[in-house]
Amino acid sequence: MHYKPAILFVCLGNICRSPLAEAAFRLEAEKAGLDAHTDSAGTAAYHVGSPPDPRSIREAAKHGIDISAYQARQIEQEDFTRFTHIFAMDRSNLSNIRAIAPEVVAARIALLMDVLDGSGGKEVEDPYYGGDHGFAVTWEVVAMAARQLAKELTS
Numbered sequence: 310m311h312y313k314p315a316i317l318f319v320c321l322g323n324i325c326r327s328p329l330a331e332a333a334f335r336l337e338a339e340k341a342g343l344d345a346h347t348d349s350a351g352t353a354a355y356h357v358g359s360p361p362d363p364r365s366i367r368e369a370a371k372h373g374i375d376i377s378a379y380q381a382r383q384i385e386q387e388d389f390t391r392f393t394h395i396f397a398m399d400r401s402n403l404s405n406i407r408a409i410a411p412e413v414v415a416a417r418i419a420l421l422m423d424v425l426d427g428s429g430g431k432e433v434e435d436p437y438y439g440g441d442h443g444f445a446v447t448w449e450v451v452a453m454a455a456r457q458l459a460k461e462l463t464s
């Protein structure tokens with residue numbers, strides 16, 4: 310590894326899925342001894358400045374990580390040069406990211422689930438309108454992808 314990876318996780322509001330993906334990846338990077346810069350953002354501005362959804366905060370806490378101080382932000386132009394990898398949770402996020410991306414981008418822009426063999430093209434479903442169970446499912450899928458990503462970046 311000749312560069313420090315910088316990973317941005319992106320969803321719609323930056324209050325449900327991407328804060329969990331960021332948290333899961335921080336845990337996996339730490340376990341793998343990987344020095345990475347990690348952040349998350351939303352494509353929409355609805356929740357800028359807000360903490361994660363209480364259900365995401367509770368889910369992260371179950372896995373030993375406190376995300377309550379995180380503040381949502383919207384993806385911005387500088388992110389396309391700051392980050393080496395930009396991962397969208399779903400296809401709508403991905404097309405919104407691509408729509409604002411500069412023509413030439415060095416960063417890898419992809420669906421998060423594309424990092425998992427056999428899950429390419431799959432989406433991390435939005436748990437916002439459901440109950441707590443959806444957040445546990447979100448954790449499971451983002452944690453699987455985070456583990457694989459940390460492994461890839463350390464090998």
Ligand code: 4NP
Nearest residue numbers: 320321322323324325326437
């Ligand atoms: P997220 O979930 O994109 O995973 O943060 C959502 C958060 C807020 C809304 C939709 C999805 N919303 O419509 O406000």
